[in-house]
Amino acid sequence: xxxxMLTVTSLTGVEMTLPIAGPGTRSYAFLVDWQIRLxxxxxWLLIAVLLRLLPGIAGRPLxxxxxxxxxxxxxxxxxxxxxxxxxxxxxQTPGLRTAGARIVTLxxxxxxxxxxxxxNIFRLIDALPIFYVVGLVSCMLTERHVRLGDLAAGTVMVQxxxxxxxxxxxxxxxxxxxxxPLEAVELVHDLLTRWTSLxxxxxxxxxRSVLIKLEPGFNATVATLAEPALRRRLEALLGxxx
Amino acid sequence: xxxxxxxxxxxxxxxxAAEWQSLAAQATAATHRAHPTVEEALHxxxxxxxxxxxxxxVRSLLxxxxxxTVLERTCAxxxxxxxxxxxxxxxRWTRLFRDxxxxxxxxxxxxxxxxxVLLAAGAGAGWWLINTYPELVxxxxxxxxxxxxxxGHLWTYQILNLGPPAMLxxxxxxxxxxxTFGAFCFGILFGLGAFYMITMNGLMLGGLLAFTHQHGxxxxxxxxxxAHGPVELSVMCLAAAAxxxxxxxxxxxxxxxxxxxxxxxxxxLAPLLLACALLLLGSGLIEGFISPSPQVSIPVxxxxxLGYWTLMMLWLSGRLVPRPSGAAHRGSETAGVIDxxxxx
Numbered sequence: 001x002x003x004x005m006l007t008v009t010s011l012t013g014v015e016m017t018l019p020i021a022g023p024g025t026r027s028y029a030f031l032v033d034w035q036i037r038l039x040x041x042x043x044w045l046l047i048a049v050l051l052r053l054l055p056g057i058a059g060r061p062l063x064x065x066x067x068x069x070x071x072x073x074x075x076x077x078x079x080x081x082x083x084x085x086x087x088x089x090x091x092q093t094p095g096l097r098t099a100g101a102r103i104v105t106l107x108x109x110x111x112x113x114x115x116x117x118x119x120n121i122f123r124l125i126d127a128l129p130i131f132y133v134v135g136l137v138s139c140m141l142t143e144r145h146v147r148l149g150d151l152a153a154g155t156v157m158v159q160x161x162x163x164x165x166x167x168x169x170x171x172x173x174x175x176x177x178x179x180x181p182l183e184a185v186e187l188v189h190d191l192l193t194r195w196t197s198l199x200x201x202x203x204x205x206x207x208r209s210v211l212i213k214l215e216p217g218f219n220a221t222v223a224t225l226a227e228p229a230l231r232r233r234l235e236a237l238l239g240x241x242x
Numbered sequence: 243x244x245x246x247x248x249x250x251x252x253x254x255x256x257x258x259a260a261e262w263q264s265l266a267a268q269a270t271a272a273t274h275r276a277h278p279t280v281e282e283a284l285h286x287x288x289x290x291x292x293x294x295x296x297x298x299x300v301r302s303l304l305x306x307x308x309x310x311t312v313l314e315r316t317c318a319x320x321x322x323x324x325x326x327x328x329x330x331x332x333x334r335w336t337r338l339f340r341d342x343x344x345x346x347x348x349x350x351x352x353x354x355x356x357x358x359v360l361l362a363a364g365a366g367a368g369w370w371l372i373n374t375y376p377e378l379v380x381x382x383x384x385x386x387x388x389x390x391x392x393x394g395h396l397w398t399y400q401i402l403n404l405g406p407p408a409m410l411x412x413x414x415x416x417x418x419x420x421x422t423f424g425a426f427c428f429g430i431l432f433g434l435g436a437f438y439m440i441t442m443n444g445l446m447l448g449g450l451l452a453f454t455h456q457h458g459x460x461x462x463x464x465x466x467x468x469a470h471g472p473v474e475l476s477v478m479c480l481a482a483a484a485x486x487x488x489x490x491x492x493x494x495x496x497x498x499x500x501x502x503x504x505x506x507x508x509x510x511l512a513p514l515l516l517a518c519a520l521l522l523l524g525s526g527l528i529e530g531f532i533s534p535s536p537q538v539s540i541p542v543x544x545x546x547x548l549g550y551w552t553l554m555m556l557w558l559s560g561r562l563v564p565r566p567s568g569a570a571h572r573g574s575e576t577a578g579v580i581d582x583x584x585x586x
Contacts, residue, residue, distance in 0.1 A: 008318065008321065010290070010294045010317065010321050011290070011291075011294075011321075011324070011325075012290075012291055012294040012295065014294040014295075014297055014298045014301075014317070016297070016314050016317055016318045016321065017314065017318075018315075018318050065406065068406070068409050069409075072409060072412060075416075079416075090326065102322070104322050107325070108318060108321050108322055108325070109321070109322060109325030109326065110322050110323070110325060110326035110327065111327075112327040113327070113330060114509065114512040114513075115509075117512070117515075117516075118508055118509075118512055118515075121423050121426070121427060121515065122427050122430075124420065124423055124424050124427045125427045125428065125430065148427075148430060151501060151504060151505075152430065152488070152504055152505065152508045153505070153508065154505035154508075154509070160315070160319060161311075161312070161315030161316070161319070164266060164312045164313075164315045164316045164319070165263075165266040165267060165269075165270055165316070167308065167309075167312045168259070168262045168263045168266045168312060168313075168316070169263055169266075171255070171259045171262070171263070171309065172259040172260045172262070172263035174259070175255075175256045175259035175260065185253055185256070186253060189250065189253055238252075
């Protein structure tokens, strides 16, 4: 199955496509977030239980209130984690970040507060009947792999490219490693482009002079090379510089 | 890279590799910058423009190459970062509360009135049902509630034993929010979900009133709901009306597609949900602190209930906060659209 893509138009009119995250990425992000919020909720409960056992608190009414407060904070952490984190991070919770995804609008922009809240309110339906079955089915059936909350809010989960800058770093490093100066590459390229339009004697002479300049160690060899061999050597030079 | 087949492209790529590396680094920095200065924002815009221009060139020189994909993703990341909504300023909040919420409420007012009628009809049906078939009360009440009422005790005054009032308020609020937002969300089922929730709540209300009436406790139940009930029930009707409007957007799309119609309607009605949540917060506090308290007399409850309801109606009709001159017309016509003058 072809990867679903979101096509957006930049402010300068250039179109860009973003790969849409599928049910797998969504589930992975959800599981990471779920673990975090579950641990957060359990931490509150643990703190409340431990505080109850402190001397001076144990057995007093305060202990009961502490437990209730701990339970309240645990529930708040568990249920508010997703909407609050999405608002704070503008659509990139830790789970989404780990899964290499983020929430954007259908125009590829950062979603607003209203859209993020709406997609979270619709979890009431998406989470039905258990374990987000409705949401998951919706993700599998819709063209953009969205759950009902995303449909209503006009949002979509896309994959981000964490390694894009690494690829450009590699490219730049490769370019720096090339020994042939850029001007020389341009010269060779220009000569090869004009090769057929030049007279054989003329292009052979030009090729020899260029090669002697660029490969001083091969002066004698270059002088004896025939025209086709000269061309191959020039092409090899250009190939090394790529 | 696919540039191997095209020397001209290879030259161009090589000449710009270092520049792209720098642009990508700037793009990453801009993406992670939460509060850029004006200079930083302008610099980011320049980076965005340069990247988009280079992307267009790379795409024509090396279509379907890795480099095109990499630049595209970098540019798209920057596109998301550049296009983000302005922070919610005081002016925006004011406009939301003063203009957008009343506009959204006005949009669903006729549906809300019909749903109030449906709620009342459901309550009437519930009253009749339990009066005629008292044994059916087990469908709408738990065995503990039934047992308590049969022994002359309303469950409403026992909820104080569940915890401190603040905790109780929080529980009631969260429960009400789930029910109310549920009524909104289930409207996506072509409005039927909202109808179902309103009818069921009406049936339960009427049935419980009939059941408590049979045991001489109806006045006690009315006394309990007097302070918080009017707003709570009105908010439920409003949220269900918003849900029904979502259903209508799907049945009769007002945009080119049903999806777009749904998105547009949701965006228009989102402010109303915020109002519902805030109103329910107030109701939850009243229900947790005032309603279960035997010390609060009926006139006081009545005054609180009517007062809070009047306050709600004034707010939702746009009469609570006066609009500055000239804002009235604009507010009614530009709901959901951010005034450029307020985008600071």
